[in-house]
Amino acid sequence: MNICVIGTGYVGLVTGVIFADLGNEVICVDKLEAKVEQLNRGEMPIYEPGLEELVQRNAEEGRLTFTTDLDGAVRKSEIIYICVGTPPREDGSTDMSQVEGAARGIAAAMDRYKVIVNKSTVPVGTGSFVREVIETNRRRNVDFDVVSNPEFLREGSAIQDALNPDRIVIGAPNQIVALKVLELYAPLERPMIITDVASAELIKYASNAFLAVKISFANSIANICEAVNADVIQVMKGVGQDRRIGPAFLNAGLGYGGSCFPKDSSSLLHTAQSVGYDFPILEATIKTNDEQPKRFIKKIEKELGGFKGKKIALLGLAFKANTDDMRDAKSLDVIAAVLAGDGEIVAFDPIAMENCKKIFPQITYAKSAFDAAEGADAAVVVTEWNEFKQINLEKLKAAMKGSHVFDGRNLYDPEKMRRAGFVYHGIGRTSK
Known part of the structure; x- marks a missing residue:
C-alpha cells in the first residue's frame, strides 16, 4: 500500500520504517525542513536501538522517503497516519493544535477516498474532532474514514515492540475500513482487537494509567519498606x-x-x-x-x-x-x-x-x-x-x-x- 505518515518523532518514524520494512511505499512528512534534510542524509533525530539501520535499508531500497510536501504525500497515499505531538497543557489537558493542523492539511490535499488513522495518543473524541475538521476544510467533496490505531511503543525497545506487539488495536467506524487497516498488520501475525473509535482511544490511556498505578504502588510499598x-x-x-x-x-x-x-x-x-x-x-x-x-x-x-x-x-x-x-x-x-x-x-x-x-x-x-x-x-x-x-x-x-x-x-x-x-x-x- 501507499502510506503517508505525518510526523517524524518516535511514533511517526518507527511507524513509517516498520510499514516500509513490511513492503509498503511510505512517505514520512514533517514541516521542519532541517529535520527532513537530516533524515534524508541518514541521520536520526532521536536515538532508538536498531532504527538507523532500518531507515537506511528501506530508504536505499526506495520504500521510505522523507519530505515537507504534505499535499503531494497525501495525494499519493491510500492511508494517512497522523503521528504528531500531543503535549500536555498546564491544566493536564492535551494540546491538539498539531493534530488539528495535520487534519487541515489533509483536508486541503484530499483528491479521492482516504483512510485517516490517528496514531498519536489522543483523548477520547479525537476521531470525531478530526472528522469535523476535515469535513469543514476539505476542498473537494470526497469521502473518507477516520480510524484510531493507538501505539504501544516503549522508548528503547520501540522497534521490537512494533514488530512483536502484544496486541494491535483498531478502532473503526465500520468493518470494511477496519479490515483495510488490519491488512497492513497481517504480516506480523499478532492478536488483533477491532472496536469502535472511542473505545480504541480509551484503551491506550487506560493501559498507560494502569501501568502508572503499578509503578506508584510499588514506590509506596518501597517507602513503607524503608520505615520497617x-x-x-x-x-x-x-x-x-x-x-x-x-x-x-x-x-x-x-x-x-x-x-x-x-x-x-x-x-x-x-x-x-x-x-x-x-x-x-x-x-x-x-x-x-x-x-x-x-x-x-x-x-x-x-x-x-x-x-x-x-x-x-x-x-x-x-x-x-x-x-x-x-x-x-x-x-x-x-x-x-x-x-x-x-x-x-x-x-x-x-x-x-x-x-x-x-x-x-x-x-x-x-x-x-x-x-x-x-x-x-x-x-x-x-x-x-x-x-x-x-x-x-x-x-x-x-x-x-x-x-x-x-x-x-x-x-x-x-x-x-x-x-x-x-x-x-x-x-x-x-x-x-
Whole structure:
C-alpha cells in the first residue's frame, strides 16, 4: 500500500520504517525542513536501538522517503497516519493544535477516498474532532474514514515492540475500513482487537494509567519498606509471582517519566473530570509519582549534610535506558536541587548528554562514569544503563573522595556495595 505518515518523532518514524520494512511505499512528512534534510542524509533525530539501520535499508531500497510536501504525500497515499505531538497543557489537558493542523492539511490535499488513522495518543473524541475538521476544510467533496490505531511503543525497545506487539488495536467506524487497516498488520501475525473509535482511544490511556498505578504502588510499598526495615526487591518479587498481578512494572525507583505515562495519566484524569467523574486512584498515582524524586533528593541532602560545596557524580540522565529522551527525566530534579543548594554536578550518560546540555549547559559533562566520579563526595544513579549495572566497583570507589552511593534504580546488591566500602542508599532498602 501507499502510506503517508505525518510526523517524524518516535511514533511517526518507527511507524513509517516498520510499514516500509513490511513492503509498503511510505512517505514520512514533517514541516521542519532541517529535520527532513537530516533524515534524508541518514541521520536520526532521536536515538532508538536498531532504527538507523532500518531507515537506511528501506530508504536505499526506495520504500521510505522523507519530505515537507504534505499535499503531494497525501495525494499519493491510500492511508494517512497522523503521528504528531500531543503535549500536555498546564491544566493536564492535551494540546491538539498539531493534530488539528495535520487534519487541515489533509483536508486541503484530499483528491479521492482516504483512510485517516490517528496514531498519536489522543483523548477520547479525537476521531470525531478530526472528522469535523476535515469535513469543514476539505476542498473537494470526497469521502473518507477516520480510524484510531493507538501505539504501544516503549522508548528503547520501540522497534521490537512494533514488530512483536502484544496486541494491535483498531478502532473503526465500520468493518470494511477496519479490515483495510488490519491488512497492513497481517504480516506480523499478532492478536488483533477491532472496536469502535472511542473505545480504541480509551484503551491506550487506560493501559498507560494502569501501568502508572503499578509503578506508584510499588514506590509506596518501597517507602513503607524503608520505615520497617524490609527490602522492596523481595517484597515485589513475592507480589509479582502472583499470576493475577505479574512482575512487570513493579520495580521501585524514582517514578515514571518520559513522554507517555506523565502526559497520559494527566490527560485521562482531565477527561474524567470533564465528564464529572472523580478519579481518586489516578490522582493518588500522580501525586505519589511527583513526590518520589523529592523524597530521594531529601535523603541525599540529609546524608550529605546539605549540597553546599559537595561534588555529585550523576550517573545517567535520560528518563530510562536505551534512549536519549530527557522529558520528565528524574535527573533534572536532582540537578536542579543540587545547583540550588550550591553544589556541583558532574554528569555522565552514554547517549543523552547532548540533550541535557540544552537544559543545563552550566554543569560539567564527563567522558565516563569513572571520570564523573573523580573526587566526588557521592555518586547518584538515576538511569538503569547496563554499563552502570556492571560497573567496576573497586575502580568507582578509588575514583571517589566520599563513599555514598544513592541508587535510584536499585541496580546494586546492598551487601556487595557495603563490602566494597560504600555507604549504600537504595529505594525501599535498608542502608544498615
